[in-house]
Amino acid sequence: MTARLQAGPAWAFILAAALVSAPPLAAQTERIVEWVEDAPASDADRIALGYPVPVPVDTPMPFDGFRTYAGLHARHQDLAAGSPVVHAGIVGTTRKGREIWAYRLGDADLLRPGGAPEPAMLTNGGIHAREWQSPEVVTGILELMQARHGDHWLYDYLLENANVIVIPVLNVDGFLQTQRYPSRNWLGSDINDPDSSPRDGRMRRKNLFGADEILETRDDHLEGVDLNRNSPPYWSTSPGSSSADSRSLVHHGMAAASEPETQALQAAAELGPVERLSVYTDVHSFSQVQLWVRDNNQRLAIQTEQVLRTFRDFHQAFPAGKRYVFNSANSVPRNQGIGSTDEYFMYILQVPAWTLEVEPSGGGNAHPDLPGTGADYGGLGRNGHDGFILPESQIRRVRTQLAETFAIVYYRQSGPPSVTAVRITDAATGAVVFDAAWDPEVGSDVRTAHTFMAQPLQFERDYQAWIAFDKPMRWRVDGADTALPGQPASQLEVENDLLVDGQALSRTVANQRWLDQPGGSPSGYHRYLEDALAFDIRLPADAANTAVVTPSTNAVISVSARDMTGLRTDANPATVARWQNGAWAGYEDTAGATDTDSGGSDRTLDLTVTADPVGDPFVIExxxxxxxxxxxxxxxxxxxxxxxxxxxxxxxxxxxxxxxxxxxxxxxxxxxxxxxxxxxxxxxxxxxxxxxxxxxxxxxxxxxxxxxxxxxxxxxxxxxxxxxxxxxxxxxxxxxxxxxxxxxxxxxxxxxxxxxxxxxxxxxxxxxxxxxxxxxxxxxxxxxxxxxxxxxxxxxxxxxxxxxxxxxxxxxxxxxxxxxxxxxxxxxxxxxxxxxxxxxxxxxxxxxxxxxxxxxxxxxxxxxxxxxxxxxxxxxxxxxxxx
Incomplete structure (x- = not known):
């Protein structure tokens, strides 16, 4: 769990949650104590949870409990060996020489289907050894995306259009140490809080720099580096939250990025490659909050807050969903830090970045309706550190629901939607009278428009219009289009017009629907379910239309829609919208501005409308x-x-x-x-x-x-x-x-x-x-x-x-x-x-x-x-x- 004193009083409960004990234990000499399911509150050598103490099981398959590191690693490797969308690689080694693995989720190349470079997303897990929820959640992301491969919808879109990188366990040494001793740890030795803070064994937080793997060794059990205090640019700048004392729980190491684990995380970012990163998350537990930092880049702050809101609102919409709170941008101090990894990615790489503190809650100001820590699940709550020990009955839900929530964040940060093709088909003959598409140049963020007009649109003739986008645009429940959980229904509205000199032609539109069957235009989706909109259209020969349409008049197609997370269409698909230097680049609004991050109406394509009857279009003979x-x-x-x-x-x-x-x-x-x-x-x-x-x-x-x-x-x-x-x-x-x-x-x-x-x-x-x-x-x-x-x-x-x-x-x-x-x-x-x-x-x-x-x-x-x-x-x- 991360404590940021500089973040203001709103976050004071985070430190408080870690120190909760009810009732407080009397001062004791340092000793090895044990987590147990039940014991008297007066028992000085046992701390009761009120539910069974989780013990990791040496199995690769997910179940209602926690897996050993060997089981998790076997699962990762099995998925990489048996799936074309999971790619494994070593990004570094630990202080003890163990391999640190990253997994890239996606197709074989780093290109979208049309050839444009993919955006990259990085999610890190297991940086603090005792936070077992974290490796399970990140493994859940890997399992979910592999399992959903072939859905022709959201997950196929992500696997083909994004480069998702996950590190399930960064602090391998420390994680193994906690699993060697799943119920035992030192108490009475923490230099700041000896009475209430268990250390080493199950409660080891840091890596094993300067420490051995034998719990009973007294002299070194406080040693190690807090890997979430080891990153630039604010390494060793916050004495209240990081320490030069190697015994401290928040020891920041000898220098910025001194630890091989920190270097491995930075190496994983290069798999993006780093210039293509669009979001970063470091997964921790506990307190059920989202912690973030900001600099003077207002656009980055606004977009980060929107990402956090998307995460929060989607997750809260689950049955029994949890609320992951975060401070508003106005409450987050600028240009301060403690040496955490999300600071590195935000300040230096300029991407939306945050520390996710997985449940349970910490109670307090953020969750006043909850008791906090293990008491959220009916536990006794006798030591605030029981929040790190999630009951086994909860982990499957936490793992799967958070993985699905991350998928929605990846979807959003893959980029705003853009129109990729428009086709109008003559209803009577099935002939295509207008066809337009934006084709990307391979390896480039540039698209070129291609248009084909077989015949002008005529008055009083029935057509089928088909508009395709470059990502799935709608959520579905029981076969019906609906708003993404947590998003307002107003985002389902689509605006489309034919404009002549800025004036919309009158028209009748019927049977508008998002498409969930294959086949392309006019009645099938383009590449993914819900990526194409179809409707019937007819231009009446009324006074309004005949006044502006001559025998041959150009009409501009105007389209505006929002994707599942509320991002509006890129008004100019000629440049692929991408994350760059702390904001969206190549993302235009209706007026052509590129610095608003708001999108607009795409009016880049035009076609010909005629007031003269020209008969049936050509059909194949x-x-x-x-x-x-x-x-x-x-x-x-x-x-x-x-x-x-x-x-x-x-x-x-x-x-x-x-x-x-x-x-x-x-x-x-x-x-x-x-x-x-x-x-x-x-x-x-x-x-x-x-x-x-x-x-x-x-x-x-x-x-x-x-x-x-x-x-x-x-x-x-x-x-x-x-x-x-x-x-x-x-x-x-x-x-x-x-x-x-x-x-x-x-x-x-x-x-x-x-x-x-x-x-x-x-x-x-x-x-x-x-x-x-x-x-x-x-x-x-x-x-x-x-x-x-x-x-x-x-x-x-x-x-x-x-x-x-x-x-x-x-x-x-x-x-x-x-x-x-x-x-x-x-x-x-x-x-x-x-x-x-x-x-x-x-x-x-x-x-x-x-x-x-x-x-x-x-x-x-x-x-x-x-x-x-x-x-x-x-x-x-x-x-x-x-x-």
Whole structure:
């Protein structure tokens, strides 16, 4: 427990609680005494608790009691070994040479899904050895976040968007000492309070600097350093609360950060990394309060107070929840300290930081309704130090509820919410008429807006609007949206408008709801449950709207909402809001100010509204089957097949990061003018030629993609790769490369001029499953083929060419291959080089055929494959054998 005399009279009860004894014991010589469940008050060698004395159990699993250090450490290590979201590391050693472990909770990288750097949070436990509640609470955080992995909501958000670092036990030496002697300790020897303050054994507070591990050794049992008096910048500046006397309970050590345990804590902060830290807590017991310090940074003080209030209000909302009180900013003295760890993080690192004193309460001014210490649970309360000995019946509740409360603090300090995407869909056709998204640059706090307008919004037409945010925005109880426990219902309100010259268009809005089903727009969440809002919208052709909307008018989208903890939207998502230098950076209000920490209405996106009827938007038709590419990225592209049953098949011919060929494939669902490829596959394990073994071929889901078209000849494509390494994403502006005979887009579907047109689609040899061909008979009777295969060493390769129909055979005398392109942002079309590869002939009918190939590239043997049809293009049924 921490005592801060300089914090003012309001905290005087903290020291008083530690000294409570009822009745006071008479002065005694120093001796070893024992905690027991029951004994007469006059017994000088036994102190009765009134409930069973907790004894640590050597088990890793949580239960209604306390675990040994070995059990806790085994639990930590088991979770790290068996979970992809728990990462263990040694950050230092104790005075006795024992390892100090920190655990990072999150995904493998330190990046958000879009690529922006993650914020970091650090929670420290077990700094004072006798405070057994603390390691259990911090272990509870680790257990909770691992157990909730896969919830697609709050905990997945935290694990993917934050770097949570926990140290369950910093003072390992001291903690082990208390557990060696779970009921025994010295009394009568404390230099300031010999009558009432047990020391060493179960009541050891300090580390073991200068002390051995034998309780009976009299001369050294008062030695050690109080690790919560050993930190800069206010080390050794408060004689009333820290001491140069090595026997004192608050001995501050020989120098600031002199202790290896203190150095380990600072090393754990570097795992953030330190410049990304947004909150710090040191978990102690007891007195059920939140202690904090402040300097002259008013923004930091205000935000810290809001964090503490969020913690207090959420925890108090639990059934039988406890009230964790704290002083208001006006009552906290500035620029003073005692050498505690939270001072280091607040004064030097400028993050919201506090010391959490876990229950029981200390009674007094903070909790006048409670007796304090062990008496809160019906105990006898004969010595104020019984507050450190929480009854075993209480620890499961304390551990789990505080862990959940910390998760809410991490959620808040992960950053204010921002709009990440807006989409408006035509209700009648399902076509996307407006699409906008903010894409972060990998490793940067900068986002770039991308917008796509397939058609202006029209009056008197029904649309579905979908607004996605970069974090879950709502709490749910029994399937219904509700305010976060402890937060006012007013924070559920969402404001959204379409503004023309600052004036809101009139509109009708219905069926507004936060989404809890997957699938994306228009009726599914974006990435996490409750991160997207959907509603039906219609713009009436009333006098107010027709007065401001011309045949083509820009309207600004205005959105304002609050996250679960009350943080308002960042008014400008172009810069990712992050904690920096004691306040939020890149967090704008409606007027564009960045120093208010208040957020505002996002008005960064606009769309076109028209007063003229323009008819239905474009929807996908069979003629969308084609080769597509981005003119700025000539040398890579897509073969797209529109299939029956509202499905589509896509092949992406591209490159890896080293300039060698690569390819992906995906099957997607199409609606209106878009195709969603939820699983982008990368195929591995094939070898070109007779050594090909389909049993060695594997398919790995590496990402996703989506295509949206504005018409027959143009569209956009968005992709996301979530494979090893940093997350990657991008967009392309698509243009048509080919037109397929018989299904030319925008034209009536008539019988093709040549029956061979019905051979268009994908083909493969079942004994070579994992490679194959996609064929198009072009409108001018030429034939386009892409062969997605492998090299002699198993590398992914693709070959392509334009050929002719010769006596029913599809002949490609000059297939090409390429090299030089690089994936993603590094792509340079001028670096792509086309090279000859060899020849290919296909002889096909509706069901199957043969492929004969004669490669000219060294290492590729000639051969033949027996083909079967894999797909047919919609609109080109092939029912008869083609001669």
């Amino acid at each position: 069979p003629g969308t089957s084609a080769a597509w590419y981005d003119p700025a990225r000539s040398g890579e592209g897509f073969m797209l097949e529109i299939l029956a049953d509202d499905r589509a098949l896509m092949y992406w011919f591209t490159y890896d990061d080293e300039g060698e060929q690569d390819w992906y494939l995906a099957v997607g669902d199409r609606t209106g003018n878009r195709i969603v490829f939820a699983e982008l596959l990368q195929v591995s394990g094939g070898i070109f030629g007779p050594d090909f073994d389909p049993g060695q071929v594997t398919e790995t889901v590496v990402g996703s993609a989506e295509f949206i078209w504005s018409g027959c000849d143009a569209g956009v494509m968005r992709w996301q790769l979530d494979g090893p390494g940093a997350p990657r994403g991008g967009r392309m502006n698509l243009r048509r490369l080919s037109r397929v005979m018989g299904i030319d887009c925008g034209q009536p579907l008539l019988a093709p001029e040549r029956e061979e047109a019905r051979l268009a689609g994908s083909w493969y040899d079942p004994s070579h499953a994992g490679e194959g061909y996609t064929v198009e008979i072009l409108a001018d009777s030429r034939v386009l083929v892409y062969w997605f295969s492998f090299g002699p060493q198993g590398e992914r390769r693709w070959f392509f060419g334009v050929g002719a129909i010769d006596n029913g055979r599809l002949v490609f005398p000059d297939l090409l291959t390429t090299r030089g392109g690089k994936f993603g942002d590094a792509f340079d079309p001028d670096a792509v080089e086309a090279l000859p590869w060899g020849g290919l002939e296909l002889e096909l009918d509706c069901e199957g055929g043969t492929a004969d190939f004669t490669p000219s590239e060294t290492g590729f043997p000639a051969g033949s494959l027996q083909l079967a049809r894999l797909t047919s293009l919609q609109g080109l049924d092939c029912e008869a054998v083609i001669p």
